[in-house]
Amino acid sequence: MAQVELSRIAYARSGDKGDGSNVGVIARRPEYYDLLVSELTAERVKKHFSRICRGKVDRYEVPNLHALNFILHDSLGGGGSESLKSDAQGKTHGLGLLQMQIEVPDGLLED
Amino acid sequence: MSEKTVRVANGQGFWGDSPLGPVRLVREGPLDYLTMDYLAEVTMSILQKLKSRDPSKGYATDFVKTLERILPEVVEKNIKVIANAGGVNPRACQEAVLETIRKAGYQGVKVGIVSGDNILDRLEELIASGEPLKNMDDGRPLSEVLHRVLSANVYVGAEPLVEALGQGAQIIIAGRCTDPALVAAPLIHEFGWSFDDHDRLAAGTVAGHILECGAQCTGGNFTDWRKVPDMARIGYPIVEGRADGSFDVTKHPGTGGLVTIESVSSQLVYEMGDPKNYITPDVVADFSSIQLEQVGDERVRVSGVQGRPRTETLKVSISYSQGYKAVGQLVVAGPDAEAKARLCADIIWKRLSLDGVEFPASDRLVELVGSGVCFDGIAPAPENLSEVALRIGVRSPNRADVDRFGMELAPLVTSGPPGVTGFAGGRPKATEIVSYWPALVSREKVETQVVIEES
Incomplete structure (x- = not known):
């Protein structure tokens, strides 16, 4: 097993959804998708964003796009124009998730 | 073909x-x-x-x-x-x-x-006709904030x-x-x-x-x-x-x-x-x-x-007034940029307090931009920053308190630690907080019109 940053095997985009954000994570290759499904559990994502996301995390699978979609509830410091934060729209949450460390089986990654 | x-x-x-x-x-x-x-x-x-x-x-x-x-x-x-x-x-x-x-x-x-x-003028009529326009996130009926509604569109x-x-x-x-x-x-x-x-x-x-x-x-x-x-x-x-x-x-x-x-x-x-x-x-x-x-x-x-x-329903986007907010920014340059920026924030809260203006912690924000605020708890914060932007803000139902806050940023340039600069654009002023109220309405209650004119 090798430990790599999630950005090695996936790309991402995020934005606001009410007082929460959504983070879409897409596998760089179809063969990485199963690893995303097993490694990126809602619990693990909630823990990763523990200082940012105050609500629960929902996860949806989108196998046709080799993607997972996460909803991070209560993660913007208030919805609409209520929030005082720099990132009041969760635009950086995708980059935040891509910094997670992931265990990758030997041989899965090309060099 | x-x-x-x-x-x-x-x-x-x-x-x-x-x-x-x-x-x-x-x-x-x-x-x-x-x-x-x-x-x-x-x-x-x-x-x-x-x-x-x-x-x-x-x-x-x-x-x-x-x-x-x-x-x-x-x-x-x-x-x-x-x-x-x-x-x-x-x-x-x-x-x-x-x-x-x-x-x-x-x-x-x-x-x-x-x-x-645009159903802003129809809200009372719609509520009376059995459309509570409940908030989709928490179920509250619109009547709770009706007097503060700013816009309502299907x-x-x-x-x-x-x-x-x-x-x-x-x-x-x-x-x-x-x-x-x-x-x-x-x-x-x-x-x-x-x-x-x-x-x-x-x-x-x-x-x-x-x-x-x-x-x-x-x-x-x-x-x-x-x-x-x-x-x-x-x-x-x-x-x-x-x-x-x-x-x-x-x-x-x-x-x-x-x-x-x-x-x-x-x-x-x-x-x-x-x-x-x-x-x-x-x-x-x-x-x-x-x-x-x-x-x-x-x-x-x-x-x-x-x-x-x-x-069977259409979504309604309703906005309502939820008080006021202001956010301002100062640049604090090193050495000890972070420590000085934190002191600046502390001074602002204490000076406001001396003048009888208090904001609860949940309505205050202090961000040291450059120290990793967007990745709080995710990435290790960088050490020994040579400069940070102190981004500080408040929100309150009281507009005067929010404007009073805005007066305490610039004074730090002359009555705070050294290296405070970058104050531009005048005092941050109170702006209205517009909150969003998503709701549903029965489709048959809404009729659209098309009007065509020629130049």
Whole structure:
């Protein structure tokens, strides 16, 4: 097993959804998708964003796009124009998730 | 004879997007329809306020300026323009557009408007008729905040836009219609799709979703940004639709950016909720049915999209006043930049307290921008910063308290630690907090109108 940053095997985009954000994570290759499904559990994502996301995390699978979609509830410091934060729209949450460390089986990654 | 295709582009992802988007789209290649998106939830309340002060305002004035600029190409190439620029006053927007077209010397250009989405004056009547307009997030009835409501608009779909196209409008101005409907409507109109044809309606909706944020599907905001060529000249997106509902996402040849499965997938997951249930006024689209294929250098084919019948309700976007806020910024330079910035924040709270002004911790914000605020708890904070931006803010129901806060930033330059600078733009002033109240209303309670006028 090798430990790599999630950005090695996936790309991402995020934005606001009410007082929460959504983070879409897409596998760089179809063969990485199963690893995303097993490694990126809602619990693990909630823990990763523990200082940012105050609500629960929902996860949806989108196998046709080799993607997972996460909803991070209560993660913007208030919805609409209520929030005082720099990132009041969760635009950086995708980059935040891509910094997670992931265990990758030997041989899965090309060099 | 080759198969009929219809080219629909989006040149404006939101109010404030680059004015170059629509200009370059009409000049740099062929186009049948140009769509532009202007409205966000907060925008509606701002426009409502402008209209209450001046009945001739309340629409996206940028749209009229943009139209003036692209009018020669629009008329000569017979490009149809569809925008939700009407805000809370589509009629006034129509007048301004007609005036602009006449001044430019073009006669017989048909300008249509879609109205009926604005239900601000109907809220009490709707509540009395058994529509509680409950907050979709927490279930509270609207009556709790009714006296603080600033705007209320129903999201309308493609139907009235298709009606306006059927009546021969070349320019269509809508109020709060959904962003994807701007793109779905011309496809429905051109191919004669029925509003019972759920799969094709869903395909049009997916096309609209891919385009609705402008260049975000052609390499903007893309994870692998180093791979995106010539971002300054990024091409705004074009959909080439076909009768069977499949379509290609592309951009004009020679423009910057890229169109790949990666760039399109990134936009498909943007603002996504439950992928199987993407609900619009026209259809429930199933994003888990979408198939993507790279069929050319800058061309991604989208096919297989499935949909289900529309819901019985329409979504309402209501905004209401929730007090005031102000945020200001100072630059604090090292040595010990972080420690000095924290001291500055502390001094501000203590000085306000000396003057009897207090804000609870939940309504205060201190961010040391540069120290990793966006990745709090995720990435280790950098050490020994040579400078940080102190971003400090408050919110309160009391406007005077918020303005009082704004007076304590600049004094730190002369009565705080050394190295405090970068205070520009005057004192931060209280601005109204506009909160969002999503609700549902029965479909039969809302009627849209289409009115066409000629220049």
